[in-house]
Amino acid sequence: MNDPAVSGTSTGTGxxxxxxxxxxxxxxxxxxxxxxxxxxxxxGNTTGTATFTQRGDKIFKAMAVGSxxxxxxxxxxxxxxxxxxxxxxxxxxQVNFLTSREFQVSDPADLRFGILDLLLVTIEVSLFxxxxxxxxxxxxxxxxxxxxxxxxxxxxxYIVDLLAAVPSIVYGLWGLLVLAPxxxxxxxxxxxxxxxxxxxxxxxxxxxxxxxxxxxxxVLAVMILPIITAITREVFSQTPRTLIEGALALGATRxxxxxxxxxxxxxxxxxSASMLGLGRALGETIALTIIVAAVAAxxxxxxxxxxxxxxxxxxxxxxxxxxxxxxxAYIAAGLMLFVLTFAVNALARTIIARSGAQA
Amino acid sequence: xxxxxxxxATGPTFMQVSGARKVKDRIATVLVYLSFAVAVIPxxxxxxxxxxxxxxxxxxxxxxxxxxxxxxxxxxxxGAYHAILxxxxxxxxxxxxxxxxxxMVGIYLVEYGGNSRLAKTTTFMVDILTGVPSIVAALxxxxxxxxxxxxxxxxxxxxxxxxxxxxxxxxxxxxxxxKIVPTDLREASYALGxxxxxxxxxVVIPTALSGILTGVMxxxxxxxxxxxxxxxxxxxAPFINTNIFEGNMASLPLMMYVExxxxxxxxxxxxxxxxVTLILIIALFNVLATVLSKYFAVxxx
Amino acid sequence: xxxxxxxxxxxxxxxxxxxxxxxxLSVPPRSITAFIGPSGCGKSTVLRTLNxxxxxxxxxxVDGQVLLDGEDIYATSVDPVSVRRTIGMVFQxxxxxxxxxxxDNVVAGLKLMxxxxxxxxxxxxxxxxxxxxxxxxxxxxxxxxxxGISGGQQQxxxxxxAIAVQPDVLLMDEPCxxxxxxxxxxxxxxxxxxxxxxxxxxxxHNMQQAARVSDQTGFFNLRxxxxxxxxxxxxxTEKMFSKPSEKATEDYISGRFG
Numbered sequence: 001m002n003d004p005a006v007s008g009t010s011t012g013t014g015x016x017x018x019x020x021x022x023x024x025x026x027x028x029x030x031x032x033x034x035x036x037x038x039x040x041x042x043x044g045n046t047t048g049t050a051t052f053t054q055r056g057d058k059i060f061k062a063m064a065v066g067s068x069x070x071x072x073x074x075x076x077x078x079x080x081x082x083x084x085x086x087x088x089x090x091x092x093x094q095v096n097f098l099t100s101r102e103f104q105v106s107d108p109a110d111l112r113f114g115i116l117d118l119l120l121v122t123i124e125v126s127l128f129x130x131x132x133x134x135x136x137x138x139x140x141x142x143x144x145x146x147x148x149x150x151x152x153x154x155x156x157x158y159i160v161d162l163l164a165a166v167p168s169i170v171y172g173l174w175g176l177l178v179l180a181p182x183x184x185x186x187x188x189x190x191x192x193x194x195x196x197x198x199x200x201x202x203x204x205x206x207x208x209x210x211x212x213x214x215x216x217x218x219v220l221a222v223m224i225l226p227i228i229t230a231i232t233r234e235v236f237s238q239t240p241r242t243l244i245e246g247a248l249a250l251g252a253t254r255x256x257x258x259x260x261x262x263x264x265x266x267x268x269x270x271x272s273a274s275m276l277g278l279g280r281a282l283g284e285t286i287a288l289t290i291i292v293a294a295v296a297a298x299x300x301x302x303x304x305x306x307x308x309x310x311x312x313x314x315x316x317x318x319x320x321x322x323x324x325x326x327x328x329a330y331i332a333a334g335l336m337l338f339v340l341t342f343a344v345n346a347l348a349r350t351i352i353a354r355s356g357a358q359a
Numbered sequence: 360x361x362x363x364x365x366x367x368a369t370g371p372t373f374m375q376v377s378g379a380r381k382v383k384d385r386i387a388t389v390l391v392y393l394s395f396a397v398a399v400i401p402x403x404x405x406x407x408x409x410x411x412x413x414x415x416x417x418x419x420x421x422x423x424x425x426x427x428x429x430x431x432x433x434x435x436x437x438g439a440y441h442a443i444l445x446x447x448x449x450x451x452x453x454x455x456x457x458x459x460x461x462x463m464v465g466i467y468l469v470e471y472g473g474n475s476r477l478a479k480t481t482t483f484m485v486d487i488l489t490g491v492p493s494i495v496a497a498l499x500x501x502x503x504x505x506x507x508x509x510x511x512x513x514x515x516x517x518x519x520x521x522x523x524x525x526x527x528x529x530x531x532x533x534x535x536x537x538k539i540v541p542t543d544l545r546e547a548s549y550a551l552g553x554x555x556x557x558x559x560x561x562v563v564i565p566t567a568l569s570g571i572l573t574g575v576m577x578x579x580x581x582x583x584x585x586x587x588x589x590x591x592x593x594x595x596a597p598f599i600n601t602n603i604f605e606g607n608m609a610s611l612p613l614m615m616y617v618e619x620x621x622x623x624x625x626x627x628x629x630x631x632x633x634x635v636t637l638i639l640i641i642a643l644f645n646v647l648a649t650v651l652s653k654y655f656a657v658x659x660x
Numbered sequence: 661x662x663x664x665x666x667x668x669x670x671x672x673x674x675x676x677x678x679x680x681x682x683x684x685l686s687v688p689p690r691s692i693t694a695f696i697g698p699s700g701c702g703k704s705t706v707l708r709t710l711n712x713x714x715x716x717x718x719x720x721x722v723d724g725q726v727l728l729d730g731e732d733i734y735a736t737s738v739d740p741v742s743v744r745r746t747i748g749m750v751f752q753x754x755x756x757x758x759x760x761x762x763x764d765n766v767v768a769g770l771k772l773m774x775x776x777x778x779x780x781x782x783x784x785x786x787x788x789x790x791x792x793x794x795x796x797x798x799x800x801x802x803x804x805x806x807x808g809i810s811g812g813q814q815q816x817x818x819x820x821x822a823i824a825v826q827p828d829v830l831l832m833d834e835p836c837x838x839x840x841x842x843x844x845x846x847x848x849x850x851x852x853x854x855x856x857x858x859x860x861x862x863x864x865h866n867m868q869q870a871a872r873v874s875d876q877t878g879f880f881n882l883r884x885x886x887x888x889x890x891x892x893x894x895x896x897t898e899k900m901f902s903k904p905s906e907k908a909t910e911d912y913i914s915g916r917f918g
Contacts (some may be wrong), residue, residue, distance in 0.1 A: 139394025283492020
């Protein structure tokens with residue numbers, strides 16, 4: 001840590017000269033320090049000390065406050081710069097940005113891009129992942145806080161956390177090459193037996209090939225599982241002992257303890273954890289890019305479809321980012337994704353803040 | 360008192376739990392254990408897949424020492440040295456920028472911010488930043504660095520995008536750990552006439568250092584596995600490049616992504632070999648985190 | 661270089677809360693002054709204003725004058741940091757820096773201000789540890805962590821640390837309340853020795869302790885919760901414990917309340 005406060009400021013003795021001899025590392029004895037004859041306290045000489053401490057304090061505080069302000073500025077800058085880049089193509093867009101399903105940007109003179117399909121795909125696959133992950137995460141959190149022997153709870157929780165350490169590209173490859181063939185029979189069965197429900201109806205990709213939102217949703221569920229579990233576990237473990245013992249003393253079974261003490265206490269934490277998981281799913285890029293087949297047809301709501309989410313659409317086009325208008329169209333899509341995740345995360349944080357739990 | 364009066368009061372010593380309640384409790388127990396199993400299955404499955412498909416490639420003599428420079432797609436041999444180097448380089452540059460910023464923001468929130476409006480806004484924004492998708496972070500850097508400044512794609516641009524992802528994690532970790540440093544220590548330091556900034560840098564931070572380092576290593580492991588930023592912000596190079604400001608540079612995720620277009624057996628080997636290597640590096644950083652935290656932990660003996 | 665402390669009409673506030681009202685007293689050099697009184701009466705608060713430690717708590721303010729040998733420590737030109745170097749403090753619970761060795765703990769005050777001459781620091785460490793009656797117990801493990809010794813030793817380590825910066829006044833905030841009787845005795849012995857060189861102000865809950873060690877005793881009280889604490893009276897310890905002028909003091913000392 002360099003210390004500009006002490007360079008060539010003061011005159012005087014005692015502390016001041018000790019302070020001056022502090023260029024880099026005060027712990028090193030041979031730091032070229034001019035050590036006073038005896039380390040006397042400052043006594044009457046307060047001005048030198050004041051300069052040393054007050055300037056040091058001021059600079060350090062300014063750095064800390066500046067860093068805090070920088071973060072606030074950064075979020076604003078992200079929105080602003082995406083908007084600046086997105087505006088020109090948005091203004092020359094030939095179709096409605098929000099309601100069109102087209103995404104034709106190869107001809108800068110005739111831009112036709114809308115995000116409706118991207119939005120629908122993004123939301124459906126994320127919600128599907130959430131539907132799978134929420135109950136599982138709840139079960140795991142309960143297992144770790146209420147069922148597992150306390151001695152094993154920590155290592156077992158670590159195992160779940162490890163799920164978050166696997167890079168998403170590995171999940172993507174595993175999902176496409178290993179998971180998809182393995183669950184193909186289930187996919188085919190769902191389609192032929194529950195096909196009357198629109199999510200399982202015939203879509204734009206073949207169920208048995210597995211390059212579908214169905215596969216992607218399951219992989220996404222695995223990826224958001226550790227996020228939801230970690231926070232839910234945390235909240236559940238904070239259930240006051242007295243609530244649990246109160247229920248036990250009334251003769252409640254373990255399930256009843258959970259239903260009447262643990263779950264009501266941690267419910268809002270669980271919900272906001274799930275929303276954070278949803279935020280993560282909405283923005284997940286590479287796993288979707290790898291798994292889901294690109295198709296030309298419009299998205300009709302079936303999980304057995306190909307297509308692209310906001311994120312995977314951008315990733316797929318990454319190699320073609322050549323001219324500013326074309327790139328701007330994708331940045332516009334990215335901006336929408338930013339707004340979407342911002343809203344979901346902000347909502348989740350508000351719920352957490354209101355419930356007073358720590359995330 | 361007659362026996363007839365006492366008799367009705369004598370029920371069974373313990374009231375029976377009704378059958379329905381018992382069954383429900385059993386079912387719940389089974390479901391809860393099952394859900395934990397459901398979490399373990401994909402983890403084991405993924406790790407197993409990666410090891411089985413990729414370990415062979417990494418065991419070759421040249422995997423950790425050579426790049427793919429000069430090799431065709433179908434040529435066996437070569438290695439991932441260039442990609443390992445790129446991943447570490449981008450990660451380290453990212454850490455060099457993120458750690459000071461993150462720690463300073465953490466210090467601001469705990470030691471200076473208090474209940475001020477800026478502190479509350481900062482906390483909120485850090486939370487939001489935690490949720491920013493990596494592709495959006497990459498797009499932002501693209502919009503500023505490449506589209507507006509007109510600078511070329513480079514590894515440094517990747518590091519900048521990773522900074523956006525790493526800073527909130529470092530802030531969070533620092534904040535949590537500074538909060539648990541006892542106020543006693545700060546007061547002891549102030550009472551010796553040590554100024555606040557010295558107190559923070561020499562007393563408070565060292566006490567929390569072990570935990571902060573752990574958090575930093577874990578965050579670093581996380582961002583090094585990111586693919587979206589490398590995809591948008593730097594082009595792949597099959598050779599070694601150590602210039603972070605210019606030229607193409609490989610990284611393990613990018614190598615995996617690019618080699619997907621290589622249908623040969625060599626391509627498959629490279630993909631899974633890179634996957635094993637990436638997971639190995641992440642595991643290494645996790646272990647390193649534990650070791651560092653032990654080493655820097657506050658000792659009492 | 662013990663100095664005298666004078667308080668003139670000191671009022672202390674936490675935000676809008678009036679914590680202590682109208683304290684006027686004098687602490688002569690080379691003596692021990694004890695503050696006693698029931699919990700929440702503001703005696704620790706007064707102690708913390710004597711070296712501007714209360715400023716660490718946001719919203720805390722002081723009215724009136726605190727004079728160190730006639731110089732107002734709250735004058736605008738005075739840096740609180742330099743006040744704290746001149747007026748040291750020992751806390752209720754021993755709080756050695758856990759990341760530093762015993763030796764580094766003792767010299768922390770100077771080392772963190774930039775003094776780096778190892779020989780000087782070593783000499784100072786020994787002198788201060790001897791001054792705190794701790795040298796013989798720790799001289800063989802000066803490089804061991806400061807948190808690894810017993811509570812009583814830790815508290816004496818904190819005293820060594822406080823006297824290492826050679827303050828004029830030493831403030832002690834219930835320094836023995838977390839210690840066992842034997843450690844307490846060791847600290848009390850130490851205080852009587854330190855008195856030869858320093859002006860000492862101690863807050864204590866233990867009236868026997870005040871009677872044993874102090875030269876003068878101040879009794880603080882408050883009429884009701886929410887009202888500011890006040891200095892009821894201050895006088896020679898002997899007089900305070902034998903025939904105090906105020907009824908409240910007598911009631912408190914004889915154990916009728918508090």
